[in-house]
Amino acid sequence: MSIQDDLTAIQRRLDDLMRSLGTLENHVGHGLDMRRVRTDAEHLRDSLSLLRETAREERGGRPDAEMVTIPDAPYDPSLWKDAEDEGLGYQGRHAP
Numbered sequence: 001m002s003i004q005d006d007l008t009a010i011q012r013r014l015d016d017l018m019r020s021l022g023t024l025e026n027h028v029g030h031g032l033d034m035r036r037v038r039t040d041a042e043h044l045r046d047s048l049s050l051l052r053e054t055a056r057e058e059r060g061g062r063p064d065a066e067m068v069t070i071p072d073a074p075y076d077p078s079l080w081k082d083a084e085d086e087g088l089g090y091q092g093r094h095a096p
């Protein structure tokens with residue numbers, strides 16, 4: 001199953017849970033415990049919505065990684081002629 005299929009299945013189950021909570025609430029009333037359960041279920045719905053948005057951004061936000069081959073041959077030394085060696089200073093200079 002894909003991530004979207006999993007998220008859709010979870011959404012259906014949460015919808016079923018919310019309907020069941022409505023039925024249960026008719027039987028037990030609107031007490032503190034029932035409000036806590038309903039609030040927790042709403043938090044699950046909010047979290048699932050955020051997760052769905054994150055999955056959508058990750059899927060559509062970046063292309064698949066492309067493999068880059070790095071040759072084994074040494075680099076041309078002229079590429080580094082005017083570059084500093086990090087932490088060592090310019091070539092020919094000495095640390096104090």
